[in-house]
Amino acid sequence: MTDVVVRVAQEDEWEAAGRITVAAYLDDRYIDSHEGGYADQLGDGARRAEEAELLVAVDEGNTLLGTVTVVRPGTPWSEVSRPGELEFRMLAVDSAARGRGVGEALVHAVIARARELGAERVVMSSSEAMASAHRLYGRLGFQRIPERDWRPVPEVKLMAFAFSLDL
Numbered sequence: 001m002t003d004v005v006v007r008v009a010q011e012d013e014w015e016a017a018g019r020i021t022v023a024a025y026l027d028d029r030y031i032d033s034h035e036g037g038y039a040d041q042l043g044d045g046a047r048r049a050e051e052a053e054l055l056v057a058v059d060e061g062n063t064l065l066g067t068v069t070v071v072r073p074g075t076p077w078s079e080v081s082r083p084g085e086l087e088f089r090m091l092a093v094d095s096a097a098r099g100r101g102v103g104e105a106l107v108h109a110v111i112a113r114a115r116e117l118g119a120e121r122v123v124m125s126s127s128e129a130m131a132s133a134h135r136l137y138g139r140l141g142f143q144r145i146p147e148r149d150w151r152p153v154p155e156v157k158l159m160a161f162a163f164s165l166d167l
């Protein structure tokens with residue numbers, strides 16, 4: 001899409017990016033409260049900007065539409081990435097802006113960042129319930145890597161996906 005730009009979040013956008021992330025997960029019932037537990041991590045855009053790379057998607061009026069966090073292996077927010085890979089986490093698009101390619105633009109930006117950094121693969125993990133995200137990853141050429149599936153807590157299984165840059 002032409003009217004969406006993905007770029008690094010400016011400091012005055014960190015908090016709003018956190019709020020969009022929490023709202024997106026709440027709207028789809030992936031969390032059940034806007035605070036406490038995982039919601040506090042989702043809401044902490046500032047910490048992700050400082051310890052990883054916080055990207056935002058904005059429209060031509062600079063309204064925040066979505067966000068994603070880009071993570072290098074071995075750093076505080078990494079979960080499944082290994083050396084030579086780039087990971088992303090907490091992809092989220094405002095409910096009102098969905099279905100027009102914002103999520104796709106954010107994932108494309110992660111892939112572009114991986115190319116820039118010379119990474120071989122983009123990897124991530126996502127809960128079994130996130131069907132809309134899984135369709136997006138499949139459409140963009142991500143493949144399942146079940147050997148990297150893991151459980152942050154016994155009742156939650158996270159499915160791992162990878163996109164190879166040499167494809």
Ligand SMILES: CC(C)(COP(=O)(O)OP(=O)(O)OC[C@H]1O[C@@H](n2cnc3c(N)ncnc32)[C@H](O)[C@@H]1OP(=O)(O)O)[C@@H](O)C(=O)NCCC(=O)NCCS
Nearest residue numbers: 024091092093098099100101102103104126130132133135
């Ligand atoms: C998953 C998520 C990021 C997708 O965001 P999005 O901006 O709606 O994604 P896209 O617009 O690129 O794709 C969504 C749908 O719109 C369709 N679409 C994209 N551009 C379109 C356009 N210009 N016209 C019509 N449809 C379009 C896509 O084909 C896709 O269809 P599908 O749902 O049938 O597969 C969003 O739903 C979200 O924030 N979910 C909650 C959080 C979450 O699950 N995060 C994943 C964490 S790992």
